[in-house]
Amino acid sequence: MKKSTLLFTSTLPSLSELGEELLLIHDEILPRKSTAFKKWSQKFPLKYAVKAGESLKSVDHFPQHIRKIVQLCENASSRRLTIVVVGGGSVGDFGGFVASILKRGVKLVHIPSTWLSAIDSAHGGKTALNVGSAKNQIGTFYPANKIVLCRDLLFSQPEARAFEGFGELLKISLLQGGALWQELSREFEITSAVLWKYLARAIDAKNKVVAKDPEEVTGHRHILNLGHTVGHVLESYYQLPHGISINYGLDFALRYSVQLKIMSAVEHQKISHAAVAGYMLSPLRDDLFQTKASVLNDFRKLLLSDKKKTKSQTLRFVFLKKPGQCVVREVTVDDVLVEICRQKEEELNG
Ligand SMILES: NC(=O)c1ccc[n+]([C@@H]2O[C@H](COP(=O)([O-])OP(=O)(O)OC[C@H]3O[C@@H](n4cnc5c(N)ncnc54)[C@H](O)[C@@H]3O)[C@@H](O)[C@H]2O)c1
Ligand SMILES: [Zn+2]
Structure with a gap:
């Protein structure tokens, strides 16, 4: 399994550090929680905001999501595309899964925004979707190319x-x-x-x-x-x-x-x-x-x-x-x- 590069930063990284063609998948809550995130996210040409939680990981909702994502990325090159996933564990599991199957797999960067995802779920390469109430029944092993631990983003959470x-x-x-x-x-x-x-x-x-x-x-x-x-x-x-x-x-x-x-x-x-x-x-x-x-x-x-x-x-x-x-x-x-x-x-x- 490939090793993920870890990057500890105080602020969100510049886009050029993340890849060539970028699709940002992020928790829709973040622009409201952090003005720095809001400004930063506006620089991405391709963006997809999602509502965090177990229903995001539901296999029933996946077809609607992937249809929109495929449409968004229709002009992107499979070789150059990097999906940048910013959110907690649910967004990470969903975004990681998307990266592992889109165009048979594209590059992946995780930027965890919850402590749980920063400590645990962003690492180790597991992606997951739920089937009904059975959690994490579908998934892939797909370690991120890079994981950015950003202090400002993590500290935007309530204490x-x-x-x-x-x-x-x-x-x-x-x-x-x-x-x-x-x-x-x-x-x-x-x-x-x-x-x-x-x-x-x-x-x-x-x-x-x-x-x-x-x-x-x-x-x-x-x-x-x-x-x-x-x-x-x-x-x-x-x-x-x-x-x-x-x-x-x-x-x-x-x-x-x-x-x-x-x-x-x-x-x-x-x-x-x-x-x-x-x-x-x-x-x-x-x-x-x-x-x-x-x-x-x-x-x-x-x-x-x-x-x-x-x-x-x-x-x-x-x-x-x-x-x-x-x-x-x-x-x-x-x-x-x-x-x-x-x-x-x-x-x-x-
Ligand atoms: N892949 C793995 O190895 C692995 C390991 C452990 C857990 N998980 C999965 O992780 C998920 C749980 O992780 P989680 O608690 O991070 O889930 P989550 O993504 O649902 O986030 C929890 C809540 O925090 C909010 N949030 C996110 N960032 C925030 C911020 N900066 N400020 C304020 N609110 C913020 C979200 O909108 C959400 O309401 C579960 O789906 C679990 O199955 C995966
Ligand atoms: Zn756990």
């Missing part, structure tokens, strides 16, 4: 969004361990400035995992799903932002690791007493993990629809032994539901 990006930063730091986790664990406050400080190292950690298994052949890349099995259930069931759900999913995975004696209680205490853990553990968690039969039934359906499941009732769950060491084990969907109930009980009993 509250930093918390959403934090889930993925925490995940990758726990997976990598070492100095990255040590330093992050000492942060008392998660702000945009803190995310920016760790951005390069978080991307590097993800790229190291991806490099060992770029197209998910050996299964190594699967460890990036730490916290995601239960995280995805909460995300779908409560319509929570992805990063927030991953925080809860990580907390669940760590406690589950202790329960199965993969992680020692002492190790878990070290993590949960770290300064940063205040951000991982939230009082809301109690309300999310429900043991009512009807809710558990819906959780079961969501766990079964997770495309990472192996045989019909088993999942490859990512556990943590300690920061820097994870263990993947097959568990059944029922095992996960029983553990949800056990953790809820543990919580209630203090």
